[in-house]
Amino acid sequence: MTAREFPVGEILTLMSGATWRVRNLNDYGNGRIGVGLVNPFNPNHGTAFFADVLAGLIADRPAPPPLTPTMPPCSVCGEEVECDADGFRCPTCRCTWPVVGDEPGGWDYVEATQCTSVIRPFADFTGDRYRDIRDSTYRCVLDAGHESEFHQGLDYHWSWRDNDERAIPAEPPAEATS
Ligand SMILES: [Zn+2]
Ligand SMILES: [Zn+2]
Structure with a gap:
């Protein structure tokens, strides 16, 4: 069992970079829950994980990427100073x-x-x-x-x-x- 719940319809991004929508849950009766996932844009493309496994694969929301500092352009030639x-x-x-x-x-x-x-x-x-x-x-x-x-x-x-x-x-x- 896992404390993480997967409501049907939730959008999940995995650490692999893949993004899925939760389609359905299957209780296998042995204490494990199967989570059916589907491509948000293509209902014919799906996969499934045990809920306890899937809970360890969820990616954190990414931080805003670092900035690239830029310098002003030279007022003579236009190249970055x-x-x-x-x-x-x-x-x-x-x-x-x-x-x-x-x-x-x-x-x-x-x-x-x-x-x-x-x-x-x-x-x-x-x-x-x-x-x-x-x-x-x-x-x-x-x-x-x-x-x-x-x-x-x-x-x-x-x-x-x-x-x-x-x-x-x-x-x-x-x-x-x-
Ligand atoms: Zn000159
Ligand atoms: Zn210049």
């Missing part, structure tokens, strides 16, 4: 932000000048409706001489490479020419 004791940091753009507040960030190397690559991303848009934006020019905001092969504009998180025919490649950083 890193976080350490000093604040948020984008290793690609080489800039940081304080964790608290909505202040602008800062560039890692304050002495770095701004990359001079420029692009007209809409230069190949034809038609009158694009007339106003066709000449719009964007400048890379990264450090002059940045390692990343991608230049990065602020607007639209636009990025491009030197071989983009809509772009003018960067001039060498000032330090390199002196």
Whole structure:
């Protein structure tokens, strides 16, 4: 005998992951109760357990799964930033932000000048409706001489490479020419 009762109609989830509905109980007369189970969606698919055995197979209600912490996206390139004791940091753009507040960030190397690559991303848009934006020019905001092969504009998180025919490649950083 078991203290656990199985009312007909009860939904049971087993530790195996299977979920059944109690269909009927059979008293075998020898002190054991059989519990007939049926697929909640398919009455032709069923199984059965002794009640004392079934009582040991019932799964606990699952806890809410753990969260996956996410960081805000970099306001320059849009990639998820890193976080350490000093604040948020984008290793690609080489800039940081304080964790608290909505202040602008800062560039890692304050002495770095701004990359001079420029692009007209809409230069190949034809038609009158694009007339106003066709000449719009964007400048890379990264450090002059940045390692990343991608230049990065602020607007639209636009990025491009030197071989983009809509772009003018960067001039060498000032330090390199002196
Ligand atoms: Zn970034
Ligand atoms: Zn650049």
